[in-house]
Amino acid sequence: MLWKQAIVDARAMEDEDRLQYIARNQDKLRAEYVQGIFDAVEKGIQEGNQIGKRVLLPSSHTGSRRYVIQNYHDGIAICRVYGPPDLS
Numbered sequence: 001m002l003w004k005q006a007i008v009d010a011r012a013m014e015d016e017d018r019l020q021y022i023a024r025n026q027d028k029l030r031a032e033y034v035q036g037i038f039d040a041v042e043k044g045i046q047e048g049n050q051i052g053k054r055v056l057l058p059s060s061h062t063g064s065r066r067y068v069i070q071n072y073h074d075g076i077a078i079c080r081v082y083g084p085p086d087l088s
């Protein structure tokens with residue numbers, strides 16, 4: 001039973017390492033920094049300390065918004081080529 005906990009802990013540490021890498025290398029990833037400023041101005045935020053720092057997750061990170069959108073587009077493209085799924 002203890003080995004299951006060790007596996008879960010190892011996976012959690014792996015995910016944490018990936019997220020820390022992404023957070024540290026935001027300048028290397030393709031990101032739109034100006035869009036966050038425009039969004040803040042539209043919301044009426046005028047103070048710089050109210051905006052916060054946005055960390056964009058790439059599509060390779062499972063569970064991120066970009067990951068879901070990419071898989072959705074892949075699924076739609078498959079349905080376009082082969083037709084909708086048939087359970088019969």
